């Protein structure tokens with residue numbers, strides 16, 4: 001059974017890089033928008049009897065990219081793919097994993113159901129907002145981590161007076177993971193979310209005065225969380241040389257402008273989201289292609305993912 005890698009329009013550059021890692025040519029797919037807004041896809045390679053990997057982060061525009069993935073999966077299933085894996089370096093709706101109030105949906109569960117219904121038999125994801133998402137799927141979910149990769153990119157930037165900071169309680173475990181790899185202390189900023197784009201900080205646990213912060217988070221969306229944390233750290237006496245490491249640099253809406261107003265020395269992120277290196281920010285991009293290529297190679301050969309996994 002041969003392997004074939006296909007991609008929607010969400011991140012073709014990453015898909016090309018993964019194909020390079022695998023030593024294959026990226027399979028051709030035609031993805032078009034109809035005048036009424038519908039999406040039409042056509043897979044232009046034979047997939048019958050093949051081990052198919054569909055690489056598509058559900059980055060903004062989220063609905064478009066999700067729908068492309070679902071249609072591509074359905075096309076491959078109907079065309080006789082022997083195995084069908086969705087490789088989703090960024091998984092949208094992951095923050096919507098529970099109801100904050102009554103009469104709300106659980107968006108992550110809806111997305112998981114859609115993916116399963118489309119014929120996908122296995123999902124590969126990177127640094128999910130919460131590992132609990134695995135439980136939303138009845139199919140296997142392989143949860144990879146880019147944290148070791150990001151930690152190695154950050155290491156040369158570090159100084160002896162560095163402290164790792166979780167910008168909210170949800171990032172505390174992530175901060176501990178970086179701390180274990182980089183052998184640094186941890187502090188936590190406690191936040192309250194006011195709206196989708198606004199947060200306020202409540203207090204800081206841990207020593208930060210006179211130290212240089214390395215803020216770590218799974219994603220930067222509007223920048224509200226990270227900027228509120230930076231402002232709280234500076235007010236608490238942190239040194240104004242800020243480094244940020246994040247798996248998913250969505251940088252939507254006011255994010256870039258907000259970050260440009262901060263004493264940001266470097267922001268290290270993966271390329272899970274196309275265009276992560278732009279935004280006139282001091283970005284450094286750690287490519288996911290080696291990690292994803294290795295994961296696909298091992299899955300194709302039915303080998304263990306071992307240390308590539310978030311809990312590995």
Ligand code: R5P
Nearest residue numbers: 170219220221222223224225
């Ligand atoms: C929240 O729990 C996440 O880990 C991120 O901190 C947050 O969603 C980032 O969003 P924003 O940049 O819009 O504050």
